[in-house]
Amino acid sequence: MALNNNEVSEPCIAEFYAGKSVFITGGTGFLGTVLIEALLTSTPKIGTIYLLIRDKYGSDTRERIKRLLSKQIFQSHSAETLKKVVPVVGVMDAENMGFSDEILKELRENVNIIFHVAATIKFNTHLREAIRTNLTGTMRCIEFGKSLKKLDAFVHLSTAFCNSNYGGLLEEKVYAPAQDPYDMLKMAENNEAWNDIKARADWLHITKDHPNTYTFTKQLAENLVMKELAGFPAAIVRPSIVYGTYEYPVEGWVGNASSGHLGFFAGYYKGLFRTIYGNSQSKIDLIPVDYTINASLVLGWYVGTRKLELPEVVHSTSGDVNPITLGEYTDIINDRVRVHPSQTMVWIPSAKIRNGLRYTVYFYLFQILPTMLWYWPEKLLGLGIKHHTSLEFMRIFNKGIKAFHFFLNKNFQYSTKNAMRIGTLMHPKDMDRYKFDASDIDWSEMIERNFSGVRRYYFREKGETSLKHAIIYAIFKTLQYIGLAIMIWWSYKLCTGINWMFGLDLSSPVLLSLGLLLGSFLIWL
Template sequence: MAVMGEHDSSTEELSLSDHNPKIMGHICTIPEFFAHKNIFITGGTGFLGTVLIEALLDTHPDIGTIYVLVRGKRKFDPNERISRLLQKPIFQKYDEKALSKVVPVVGELSEVNFGFSEALLNELIEKVNVIYHSAATIKFSSPLRTAIKTNLTGTMRTIELAKKLRNLSSYIYLSTAFCNSNNRGLIIEEVYKSQFDPYDMMKMAEDDAQWEDFTDEKCKAIIRDHPNTYTFTKNLSENLLMAEMSGLPAAIVRPSIVYGTLEHPMKGWVGNANSGHLGYLAGFVKGIFRTMSGRASAIIDIIPCDFVINSSLVMGWYVGTHHVEQPEVIHCTSGEVNPLTLKEFCVIMNDSVYRHPPNNFVWKPATKLRNGWRYNLFFYLFHIIPALAYSIPEKLFGIGMPHHTALDYMRVFQKGTKAFEYFMDKDFRYSFKNALRIMSIMHESDKKRYNFDSSLCDWSEFIDRCLIGVRRFYFKEAAETTAWHRMYWRVFNVIHYVGFAVLFIAIFGVCALIFGVPIGLTLALAIWGFLVWL
């Protein structure tokens, strides 16, 4: 596959252009770089965006205004949305003066100039120095037209703003490692040329006639070997950046599967825990999700959320203090330097929930890899049917999990599993060369605080923190694991195995009634053994 903008990354250009600051004769540290900078963020109300805002506030007490693009929804006051966002636990350490730097700006991502008034647009042009573009429709099943308008046209709008700024220091695009998942072998930190022209695709999105009788077959004919519209449009967006941002201080950060935080701003922060794979973890903790599909030896490339944010801040500093001829690309991944297989992942999750069980659960939490008919049969027998049964007392007595019913979780799980099947059945390898090169030239003080070297991650410790984070921040339970939790687990463990005995008695009763005791016993043992194996 041809790539756009190949260059020799073995040499480092240290000459500085006008926008690249030096402080006291040296290239500044990351906190020094962000001092007095004004930032424009898209996607700031999402999981990654929220942690990004906190991290920016934490860089330097003299950071400037952080403008956050907020959609103008009915019944939602933008100031109220930002106010609620800033009430999250990760912002508790900041005083009113610091939080007042976060300012909502109402606009639509895909509209020209975001639909801003002339006065607001001029204010941004005069003041903004750094742009972080993280807004996207992350649904793998999004209609192609929606994905183009949000992911591609939305990126174009941020590029247009970047080119108008009086003093652009850096532009950072949060892409995804999966944007090149239609390729095999080692995926390098370069932009892979799209099979379609991004400008043609944006024109197509604006032409109503193109979408009349637009079938799934037509969609597949366009995205071709991409697994979904998300990866297709993210790849197009990277191609757009390469075409538009040559010679400007721009970078592309490609994270893999984003989990909770390892360290900053606090251990195990998971937000609302319903995005991406975190939704699976929330259901698993309560014993609702009990299986996964994929090859045992396949690598699940997870990455802590704060590593993604750290890499984004590092790249903001890097392209703002080093001359780049084209957008710099890095992966924020783990598979090449600290691989974790699906089998190991399941073992770690089961061990983690054993050490840190929640206050209550629907079924004893445990997960296991299954594939093909075994996975499908288990899913319907032990996910769908129990969820349907459990939904009755949920509706009658108002009991159950916060935010969603068990059946709601099943629908999310089924949809999410289907979307992730493509990625769980293949080995995607991501080069980490550019990321390591840039890490090597960071200041020593920055290397520790803004670390994103996943080779240092202890996956068992990380999953522990995420699981406790789900308990604490999503289910509003205490973070501490007490003797009561241990006792509750032991009681449920006994009930779990008693359930096997009850299941056998029930099967035997039915079989004996129909076929008689001798045949019924043999048949019951066979059926019971199959279900236990399943």
């Protein structure tokens, strides 16, 4: 039975979550962290928040939860409030998640709501590992949910990219998978099945037309949710490219800036990543993390207050209501980085869209080569980016950035009709606090807030933007022009050397013209 919004005296969503206990997988990750904070802030009467923690190399669980709750995003919460977050050690893909009988009994008695956020988000994770984490892990979470004394809502965090093997407008429905999910569950547990599946090339006959193992296994997981949770209060939320917060709990919180495309954003901010692969006219479907979390909380309330035959599916995307192209994105980051520049840079932040051979040549000539030459001076002098040399930083993030090439060179469209329909059913007070309609986002403002957030929360540079930052930016801008002049001069000297080496006897005006031509080509490149 749906709640009557006109009969309640407080926002319906806070009322729905009041007194209920929540179980979260993936709570130590970027989305999970924002979800925990949102539950504590917007639903102050929330019960216990059980957080699945993996026993990671024997590390102390209490220390891990202490590090999580010491993040700046939780600074406004009292110690008493943070006590609501209770870690439970388990294994995502194990039977009963590896819980002890005592813990399992407590959870089954107390938990009412599940947010399944955990996943391996690396696009090219080994196929078997991706199946075990994204598919087997989802199945274990479903089994756990169905065993609860009272399940009020099950929210599965998926991805808008899971159906990238389909073309055209992607609707808010579960699409037929490339393989049967139950067959894949069995194959993951069969050691002999993997004897002939050793190289990435061997995966292709299994993943078929999926670009990577991530989208393949996430599509399978959605099909499990749809089949196993029919008749249960369940929902699937599909975010696109998740960036830092737009508004809640603070503007521009980016966590460790290693999720998805944020790795590029952080590297670009320091002037390290200077080229973008893709189609300038393609949409880059961005969504702030707080909008995705808001959508998840709203969907938990929605499915928990209605009788549904099948799980509800919504896109947490922007392209259908507030599109931004990759070309527009590039223009905005190049413009807004100067408003909140870093106090230390590898080079002045500037990026261009390149494709094919032009991208490859530029990447190795102007990104890899300079960072290799700078490696030992940076190492010896103790410089670098966040305790890494520029080359190490590039290695950390570049593989993930390359995985986005497929998506940034195509024009995916995501319908949000279902999400918008559900949004109209919210209490008026909830519409402001739980915003998830991307049509009101100012992309220039969002990028600017995220630049400020990368500087403050990831690189831990103190202070607001000051005259010092403006001066540093101006110095690097001047160095850039000096560098371009040096490039042209070296091009002239190279032409002079070739002329002497091969005895071409070209005149100085010809050599100068060739040098200018070569220098201009390198600058264009």
